[in-house]
Amino acid sequence: MSPRLLLLEDDLPLGQLVARALEEEGFRVYWATNQEEAWGFLWEEPFDLLILDVRLPEGEDAGFALARALREAGFSAPILFLTAKDALEDRLLGLEVGEDYLAKPFALPELLARVRALLRRGEVRPRRVALGDVVLEVEAKRVLKGGVPVSLTAKEYQVLELLLLNPGRLFSKEEILERIWGPGYEGASNLVEVYVKNLRKKLGEGVVETVRGLGYRAPA
Known part of the structure; x- marks a missing residue:
């Protein structure tokens, strides 16, 4: 390509x-x-x-x-x-x-x-990121858990990619909305919470950490 x-x-x-x-x-x-x-x-x-x-x-x-x-x-x-x-x-x-x-x-x-x-x-950006048994294949835009592909929606993938490519970095809900859904997003206020819940359900609780009142991050 x-x-x-x-x-x-x-x-x-x-x-x-x-x-x-x-x-x-x-x-x-x-x-x-x-x-x-x-x-x-x-x-x-x-x-x-x-x-x-x-x-x-x-x-x-x-x-x-x-x-x-x-x-x-x-x-x-x-x-x-x-x-x-x-x-x-x-x-x-x-x-x-x-x-x-x-x-x-x-x-x-x-x-x-x-x-x-x-x-x-060559691109400096990682082509493969692993967190426990969860693997993000950046170029293929594919997510595996225990070696088995996991079906994610486009937005679920984008949220996961943002967090996994920046391990340990805290993102506020507002920042995630702006980066994934675009500046000025005025939709449902609990949208990020919904997507984080979906990711945890599909990939396990440990894939996203919540820092109460501040935001979300992937474990470093």
Whole structure:
């Protein structure tokens, strides 16, 4: 299957040019023009590489801030920054919070070469996570218990994946709702509790810990 790439670029002509060049190379490209669109793509399926503009509608250094938020949220796909900011401190920051940095204007062959090089390194994100006899196969989007596949709904899987990829990290109910159901969700207030209950019923009580009044986490 072709690698999935997320491109976050608010310059429409440049975004179209880059997306087309990547698609012609056989990559599956998901193009976002702002952070909200990018988060929407990111929570649908895992990506093999993220290409982020630094200067976005959200701010001069919004791309760097987004990269930090992604790492904190457990996303570990390689990040390539595209930016007109070419000062030494900007290049160093790009290499600190991401894997590579390409200054604008750039030649498309160089961009493609860097994309291929990052993909050859492989995704840092775990491909398999185990908690006791529960195994999460990230690429296959499959969950096993005692070696037997367990049927989960899409949202059950997403909640489980969020927790297992961040063992020991506490997520509030509000944060889970925002990450899985999207910003501004106004549905049932007990939705997270329902999904946690379903996961425990299917996978065992120990798969999700409750910290009363604060939220949920997977055991570290």
